[in-house]
Amino acid sequence: MDHDLLLVYSEPGQVPVEEFHDWYDHEHVPLRMQFPQFRTGYRFRAADGRAPGWLATYDVEPGFLDTDAYTALRAHRSEREQHVVQRLATLDRRRYSLVHEAGRLDGEPRYQVLVGLTSPDEEGLRTWYEEEHIPLLIAIEGWDRVRQFRLQDGPGETLLTVHDIAHPSLCETAKWKHATSTPWRARVMASVTASSRRVFAFHHAGR
Numbered sequence: 001m002d003h004d005l006l007l008v009y010s011e012p013g014q015v016p017v018e019e020f021h022d023w024y025d026h027e028h029v030p031l032r033m034q035f036p037q038f039r040t041g042y043r044f045r046a047a048d049g050r051a052p053g054w055l056a057t058y059d060v061e062p063g064f065l066d067t068d069a070y071t072a073l074r075a076h077r078s079e080r081e082q083h084v085v086q087r088l089a090t091l092d093r094r095r096y097s098l099v100h101e102a103g104r105l106d107g108e109p110r111y112q113v114l115v116g117l118t119s120p121d122e123e124g125l126r127t128w129y130e131e132e133h134i135p136l137l138i139a140i141e142g143w144d145r146v147r148q149f150r151l152q153d154g155p156g157e158t159l160l161t162v163h164d165i166a167h168p169s170l171c172e173t174a175k176w177k178h179a180t181s182t183p184w185r186a187r188v189m190a191s192v193t194a195s196s197r198r199v200f201a202f203h204h205a206g207r
Contacts, residue, residue: 013089041206116157142166
């Protein structure tokens with residue numbers, strides 16, 4: 001089903017961890033999930049030991065993030081939310097539109113691997129993903145779903161691929177090594193000008 005992705009990296013900074021989670025889980029996320037246009041809302045913790053250490057992702061009906069109903073949430077923050085946001089070390093908000101999806105996720109996500117790439121040959125990059133790379137990954141047991149998004153607003157690479165997987169150890173298997181070492185991959189990756197990779201573990205569901 002077509003949807004936008006709202007992705008937010010965060011780092012508590014001066015906010016005590018208990019206060020950070022209480023605000024996120026009992027105020028910030030519920031205010032968004034009250035809208036039926038917010039189809040899912042998940043929080044993740046870093047599983048790669050890197051910062052920012054927290055991630056929130058929301059599948060949202062296309063166009064809803066531009067409506068007055070949504071923008072009012074940010075324009076009229078509660079006193080508590082303003083106080084928390086001012087003390088966060090990181091609040092990195094990015095918006096994407098879905099361009100491709102394969103596989104299926106049953107239930108809540110367990111781990112997510114996020115791979116960002118920028119290339120002047122985005123068409124060639126996407127063709128490789130859709131015709132070779134994603135089919136090879138989906139064939140791995142426990143590699144549940146792969147979605148690709150194009151950046152619409154915010155920092156980061158122009159193409160984001162989100163992998164829902166059972167466990168990061170899948171990235172040590174022979175099938176994964178094959179999927180990431182083909183001649184076609186070498187050709188398309190040669191044109192990549194920016195890249196990133198993060199691994200997160202499920203923490204909390206907003207709905």
